[in-house]
Structure formats: structure tokens, C-alpha cells
Amino acid sequence: MLLGTGKETDMSDTYTPPEVWTWEAKSGGQFANINRPVAGPTHDKELPVGKHPFQLYSLATPNGVKVTVLFEELLAAGVTEAEYDAWLINIGEGDQFGSGFVDINPNSKIPALLDRSGDTPKRVFESGAILLHLAEKFGHFLGSDENRAEMLAWLFWQMGSAPYLGGGFGHFYAYAPEKWEYPINRFAMETKRQLDVLNRRLAESPYIAGPDYTIADMAIWSWYGQLVLGRLYSAATFLDVESYEHVLRWAKDIDARPAVQRGRMVNRAFGEPETQLHERHDASDFETKTQDKLNPKGG
Numbered sequence: 001m002l003l004g005t006g007k008e009t010d011m012s013d014t015y016t017p018p019e020v021w022t023w024e025a026k027s028g029g030q031f032a033n034i035n036r037p038v039a040g041p042t043h044d045k046e047l048p049v050g051k052h053p054f055q056l057y058s059l060a061t062p063n064g065v066k067v068t069v070l071f072e073e074l075l076a077a078g079v080t081e082a083e084y085d086a087w088l089i090n091i092g093e094g095d096q097f098g099s100g101f102v103d104i105n106p107n108s109k110i111p112a113l114l115d116r117s118g119d120t121p122k123r124v125f126e127s128g129a130i131l132l133h134l135a136e137k138f139g140h141f142l143g144s145d146e147n148r149a150e151m152l153a154w155l156f157w158q159m160g161s162a163p164y165l166g167g168g169f170g171h172f173y174a175y176a177p178e179k180w181e182y183p184i185n186r187f188a189m190e191t192k193r194q195l196d197v198l199n200r201r202l203a204e205s206p207y208i209a210g211p212d213y214t215i216a217d218m219a220i221w222s223w224y225g226q227l228v229l230g231r232l233y234s235a236a237t238f239l240d241v242e243s244y245e246h247v248l249r250w251a252k253d254i255d256a257r258p259a260v261q262r263g264r265m266v267n268r269a270f271g272e273p274e275t276q277l278h279e280r281h282d283a284s285d286f287e288t289k290t291q292d293k294l295n296p297k298g299g
């Protein structure tokens with residue numbers, strides 16, 4: 001199909017778009033109840049604020065996990081100033097449209113951060129911006145100056161590529177109300193191409209930007225690492241993830257890091273109870289506040 005030539009594929013036998021799109025019916029699928037074509041808050045709700053310099057409002061999706069992994073890595077590296085409170089934002093319930101949340105992220109998506117470490121609180125939204133903000137602030141996980149351009153390139157690669165994996169492949173393979181061959185084919189093709197990009201890079205480099213583990217690894221691992229480890233969309237077999245051997249090697253290596261294991265648990269409200277730490281306010285919470293401990297009968 002050639003776009004813009006007047007020879008686009010004729011879709012009229014399946015759907016004829018109206019002249020002006022209007023929001024009339026729910027689109028169906030898993031997120032139909034929260035999707036809207038307008039921005040802004042739907043209700044008044046202040047955000048809670050804890051005692052630490054950093055207030056994170058998030059959920060343990062791949063975009064959320066990359067930030068909690070960085071916080072846990074900073075703390076593990078001895079950066080005590082990186083102590084944080086992590087509050088759960090339940091996007092299925094529409095918490096991202098509360099007025100307090102929209103004040104710190106006008107785009108109504110997790111993760112969002114309030115940095116209260118300076119004189120004036122600063123809001124930071126967009127996971128890539130949060131990673132850079134924290135890594136630059138503390139001078140950790142940026143890699144060498146020599147490799148900075150490469151690190152930034154891969155960090156921004158993730159931000160541009162993952163929507164094809166999550167919003168494209170994941171949506172149509174796992175969440176859409178029906179299985180449609182066209183979008184699944186299109187986005188499986190792109191996802192596999194992206195995995196091949198990573199596989200070739202990781203064949204020549206231990207980490208994505210060079211010899212050092214950086215925020216680019218954290219960002220990419222949260223999506224593509226977890227994908228090849230079989231944690232996203234139940235799609236490991238379908239995408240033949242075993243064939244990306246270098247991505248698998250790197251994914252397992254990062255997965256074994258204790259800070260990564262802790263980061264995955266923060267703001268997690270799904271999965272096994274012992275892996276769910278809905279809120280994190282103290283390092284000891286990993287031992288005492290997981291759902292199996294707070295709610296032993298699982299009721």
C-alpha cells in the first residue's frame with residue numbers, strides 16, 4: 001500500500017469513517033472504560049504526600065517499573081538522598097484523571113514524580129524525563145561521557161519504539177475485543193524487528209549503550225527484557241523470543257539484580273500477593289508490607 005498516492009487500500013467494505021469523528025460508542029476492549037478523547041481532570045482528588053524528598057505516583061507497568069528500578073538502584077548504590085514514597089495510581093479505576101494527578105502530569109499517565117528535594121517542588125512526567133532527571137541529579141547510571149550520546153539514543157529509542165509494542169502489538173494481541181489478523185501481523189512484524197535491533201546491538205555490547213549498565217538498560221529492559229522473559233502479553237511463544245539469544249542473556253542478567261527485583265514489586269497491584277507492594281515508603285516495606293503480609297487470608 002502506498003500512502004498519499006490516492007491508491008490507499010479500500011477499507012470501505014469493513015468500515016467507512018464518517019466525515020467528522022465523534023465519540024459515540026465505547027471502543028470495546030480492556031481499557032474502554034477509561035479511554036476518552038479529551039484531556040483534563042474528571043474529578044477533584046488531592047494526591048497524598050509522604051516524608052521523603054521524592055513522591056512517585058505510579059503503577060508497576062513497564063513504564064512505571066523503569067522508575068522504581070532506578071530508585072532502588074540509586075539506593076542500592078548508596079544514594080540515601082534518593083529515598084522516595086511510591087503511591088499507587090490505579091489506572092483501571094481512573095486515578096490518573098484526578099485533579100492532583102493531572103496537576104503533575106497533564107497527560108494523565110503514570111509514572112509522575114514530584115521532586116521536593118529543592119526549594120520549590122518540581123513536577124516531572126514522562127518516564128524517560130524522570131529517569132534522566134534523577135540520573136543527572138545524582139550522577140549515576142548515565143554511563144561514561146564518551147558513551148553519553150549512545151546512551152541517550154537508546155533511551156529515546158525506547159520512548160519511540162515501545163508504543164508499537166504496547167499500544168500496537170500488546171493491545172491487539174492481548175486486549176482488543178477480537179483478534180484481527182491485520183493489526184496483529186503489522187505490530188508483530190514491527191515488534192520482532194525491534195527485538196532484532198536489540199539482539200544485534202547486544203551481540204556486540206554487554207549493555208545497550210556500552211560497557212556500563214545505564215538508565216537506557218532500565219528503560220528498555222522494563223519493556224523488551226520483560227517481554228523476552230515471558231512476562232508481557234503471554235506472547236513469548238508467539239514471538240519466538242528464544243531466538244533473540246543476546247536479548248535473553250542481557251534480560252536475565254538484569255533480572256537477577258536485587259534492586260530490579262525490588263523495583264518490580266513497587267506499586268504492583270497484580271500477580272502473586274508476595275510480589276505486590278502497593279505503596280513503598282521505607283526499605284523495610286519489602287519485608288513487611290507486601291499483600292501476603294498485609295492480607296494473609298487473601299480476602
Ligand SMILES: N[C@@H](CCC(=O)N[C@@H](CS)C(=O)NCC(=O)O)C(=O)O
Nearest residue numbers: 061063091108109110111126127128
Ligand atoms: N510516554 C509515557 C507513557 C506512559 C503511559 O502510557 N502510561 C500508561 C501505563 S503504562 C498509562 O498511564 N495509561 C493510562 C491511560 O492511558 O489512561 C511515559 O513513558 O511516561
